[in-house]
Amino acid sequence: MTDKDSRVLALVSGLTETQKDELQALCGTRYRVEDVSGRRDDLASMGDAVEIVYGMVRPAELAVLTGLRWVQTSWTGVENLLYPEMIASDVVVTCSRGHCSVQLAETTVAGLLYFWRGLPEFFQASQSGVWASETRARVFEGSRAMVLGVGEIGAVIARKLHALGVRVRGVNTSGRPATGCDEVCTLGQARDRLGDVDLLAVGLPASPHTRKFVDGPFLRALRPGAVVANISRGSVIDEAALLREIDSSQISGAMLDVTDPEPPPADSPLFGHPRVLLTGHRAAFPIENNETAYRIFKENLQRWLRGNHDTLAHVVDKGMGY
């Protein structure tokens, strides 16, 4: 830490002492590993010495970090990092794609089952001292799901739904086959294949192309009584339209880990709605020390140190937004 001339690898996202020591050992004298996770104002003060950042870089910071070449995030959705100056820069952005995908997929499946098997009514009855309640429970096995966005996370959702006997239609940009999906179609085709969909799982990244992709007409084209789960980004769903369709019973319930904005305003009708389950951007919990994200970063750093910048994993396409 005495070599003031060496380049800096700055940690904005937190890591354990062991992880930090391991990174410093990998870097040798080439980079000085500086932990600014508890004092991030120091990031900008290091100026052009910073060549690599693990975590978020804000626009004002980017302006002074003139030596910055690579940003690795400890999370999956990078739309907050893709502001115009970052897009215009030469800085390489990589993300921890699929980080916590098992947890996110499990919360999605839990949320879909919760509504599909009638648990909200059962819980309501149970709390009110009612034994034999009306139930809208339906059979999950043999129902049909659309997983909108079968990337790293969507593929795990698809695999788990498939394992429970659900027929899964995946959606991605190219329509190429994806794990766990009985069939795959493109985003362009998705709107014409909604009529038999009981369960909609949203795993699309936030981008100008996906903004309010799930709108009123989309929701009304699903099979009546469909259930929605969103663990990607709130902006992908038109929330006002979703609430209208829930109130008309076209949609029988929604589990939302993400909203737009986040958190919702205190007077948002999402709060207190009996058919909305908000999971407060915690569907990925427990995150457990960011071990997965750390492993992705360490592997990428080794490639970077070997000079193989072209082989970095999970490079973000700044135009596509993910």
Place this chain on the structure above:
Amino acid sequence: MTDKDSRVLALVSGLTETQKDELQALCGTRYRVEDVSGRRDDLASMGDAVEIVYGMVRPAELAVLTGLRWVQTSWTGVENLLYPEMIASDVVVTCSRGHCSVQLAETTVAGLLYFWRGLPEFFQASQSGVWASETRARVFEGSRAMVLGVGEIGAVIARKLHALGVRVRGVNTSGRPATGCDEVCTLGQARDRLGDVDLLAVGLPASPHTRKFVDGPFLRALRPGAVVANISRGSVIDEAALLREIDSSQISGAMLDVTDPEPPPADSPLFGHPRVLLTGHRAAFPIENNETAYRIFKENLQRWLRGNHDTLAHVVDKGMGY
């Protein structure tokens, strides 16, 4: 319906007109199919003419149905039918074992995921206008389940849990291998193999041998924070002990489709408990016209009519109670 001398097949459990016609066609002149589902007082009045009953036979009815030879139930758990007079009689009892097993397994998985993934806290927060709540969510994949009773229903529970990456220890009387289970032990061994169990699914039939099998010591031997689901019979669990262990956080939640007695008294602490989800003996819904139970009965009736009484399926062992 004019032949007053023919033997009677009496339907106490309801069937559709088509199903009834189909049964009468199978029986020809050998049995007259009588639907007493809407007027069951008529059952006893038919006296010794009744040879087969589809549905419940009460002790007072058994006393006058002196020609009764076979009772087929449209449900799985037959303890209410196994009163001393029925046990002492020569009447063959068959059940619709595994009827609605997919629905029961799905409600079980939904209930276990509900507690394991922290949905009660999320719903509570969501209802109270809180976004970022504390969560006790844990990873389902890699957790360990015990399925107590891997009969027709328990095996489907095991299969579904296994499909979600849970390691499943099945329990049955003999310890013989069972579908979906990574390992199987006997009821006698179960108590010594609780220390690593996160998820307990109860699928044991009610009998004097299983009464309060899951008691305080059993629950305290599970891994701290375990979740319980019961879709078989309330008498298998000591409810007072369960509530104590929930209140001490040894058990982090329980989904109970069945209680003892049923329904619970209005002042039961099961009602209104935030960590108890009662599903009001409706976990098997939707039952959809009893089609599965009907198919089991029809197949058994064909065997009976061919004179192959020894080949009836799902014959109840009156001593074992299932």
